[in-house]
Amino acid sequence: MKVLRTTAGKVSVACVVMATGAVLTGCGNGGGASGGTTVIGVAAPLSGEAAVFGGPVDSITRAVVNHVNKRGGINGTTLEVVSEDEKFNAEDGVRAVTKLINKDDAQFIVGPTSSTFMATLSQAERSEVAIASPYSGIVEYDDQANPYTFRTIGPDTFDGLAVAKNIWDNGIKTLSILYENSDSARSTSSWLEDYYTKLGGKVVAKVAFNGGQSSYLPEVRSAFEPQPDMVFLAGSVEPAVPIVREWARSGLPGKWAFIAELTFPVLLDEVGAQYLEGAYGQSAVAADSPSVAGMRDVLVEEYGVEQGAAIAQQPTAAMAYDAIVSGLLAMAAGGEATGTAIAENLHNVTESGGTPVFSLDEGLDLLARDETIDYHGASGPVNFNSTNTAVPDYGIYQVVDGKWQVVKRYTGTEINDLAEELQ
Known part of the structure; x- marks a missing residue:
């Protein structure tokens, strides 16, 4: 039996299960009970x-x-x-x-x-x-x-694959990878290298840097020295801004591609969009x-x-x-605002077989009538796999006329299928 936990400060009497198996009602407002409050x-x-x-x-x-x-x-x-x-x-x-x-x-x-x-x-x-x-x-x-x-x-494997697929499809035969010593940057960079080489490309340099350096020019020069067709930069905004600024000031020729964390306007605003015209980025994209x-x-x-x-x-x-x-719809499907309701109903509100719904209100209305639903989200189909991962669609961005614009899309299914093909 699931016993709803009481909220500290709101309830003074605990729920009691009688020997007969009956539950005393009216025992609190916390933990998702109807009429109460859930955090x-x-x-x-x-x-x-x-x-x-x-x-x-x-x-x-x-x-x-x-x-x-x-x-x-x-x-x-x-x-x-x-x-x-x-x-x-x-x-x-x-x-x-x-x-x-x-x-x-x-x-x-x-x-x-x-x-x-x-x-x-x-x-x-x-x-x-x-x-x-x-x-x-x-x-x-x-x-x-x-x-x-x-x-x-x-997973980060899919970020790396989306980058690899795009730059290979655009004729980039050689690549340098410039990455920050952080978990996310290392992971995406490693998977990019793996998939890019499997597609036929060649990584000619792989250069690491640490955030907080006074200058990144030596690392920048090491990445561009082999004259790659493109340099992929993986890292957070804080080091990325001075890195690209130093590259621009040095007059080094070359093209950039960026990790998802850098594919948004702040990089263009801080560096100057004119220096990054034509640069690629990628991110999960609204379908x-x-x-x-x-x-x-x-x-x-x-x-x-x-x-x-x-x-x-x-x-x-x-x-x-x-x-x-997805979480709130699962709560509604379970009839209580609890974590257990989410665990038990997450797949029920997002899997095929129910009525496709494209808004929160639509989903809540159908659930209130005890109908089954299949929530389609802003990021894609929201199909959770066996490990509760819902792979979104991926967008390839490019700086066009000083702004990031989506120039290509890969569905989550396409990326998943390609990953299996390249294993």
């Missing part, structure tokens, strides 16, 4: 350079939760958002998740980056709290996943789906037209939206 936690990087990813998660979570509350909540349960700064490191992230679970009695937590996500997988299952990440592509997740954890981004409009509508409702549209265009927006909406 939806945000544990995301809300400060520092990674806030460009975590900030939209917080904004979108609040917009979606407020929208659901206006509809009456989940089975009469009001939702409350509590946010903690994960600070893009495991120590602070684990502390944030633990606080949300133990002190705030959160039933659903969204937003951890890779190190925090991996460090809290067993905690999620043990506490029966659902935890979702919209950007943790760490490959090792598949070996440790459990029913209480899920992600709406593919051509009515769900994109539904996401934008919820954000505009909460933040107004200008700010809502701006949030919807952020790199992590579609995956964050789909993670939150």
Whole structure:
């Protein structure tokens, strides 16, 4: 039997199971009981350079939760958002998740980056709290996943493959890789090298750097010295900006491709878009789906037209939206705002066989009539596999007329099939 946990400070009497098996009712408002309040936690990087990813998660979570509350909540349960700064490191992230679970009695937590996500997988299952990440592509997740954890981004293998496929298709025969000594950058770079060489390309230089250096010019020169057709840069914004600035000032010829973390306007604004005309980037991209409009509508409702549209265009927006909406639809399908309802119903609301739905409202309306649904998201079909990973569609971006524009799309299915072919 699932016993709903009480919320500290809200309930003074514990639920009791009688010897006959009957349960005393009226024993509290916490932990997802109808008529009470359930906490939806945000544990995301809300400060520092990674806030460009975590900030939209917080904004979108609040917009979606407020929208659901206006509809009456989940089975009469009001939702409350509590946010903690994960600070893009495991120590602070684990502390944030633990606080949300133990002190705030959160039933659903969204937003951890890779190190925090991996460090809290067993905690999620043990506490029966659902935890979702919209950007943790760490490959090792598949070996440790459990029913209480899920992600709406593919593994780093797919990021590397999307880059490799695009640059090979564009005639790039030689490549240098310039990467930061961080888990994400190393992982994506390694998979890019693996797939690119399998496709027929040649990596002529692989150069590492550490964040916080006073100058990156030696590393930049080492990457461009073999005169590759293109240099792929993997790292965070903080070192990437001076790296590209030093390249531009040095007058070195060459072309750039960038990791997903750098495929957004801040790099162009800080460096100067004129230096990066024609450069490639890639990121999970919102599919051509009515769900994109539904996401934008919820954000505009909460933040107004200008700010809502701006949030919807952020790199992590579609995956964050789909993670939150999938979790809340699973709660609604289970009839209670709990982590267990998510674990038991996540696949039920996203797998084929139900009525296709393209908005939160549409899904909630059908579930209220006890109908089965198949949620199609802003990032793609949202088909969770056996390890609760929903691979989004991928977009190839290019700087055209000073702005990032999508010039090619690969569906999650295409990337998955190509990965299997190249194994």
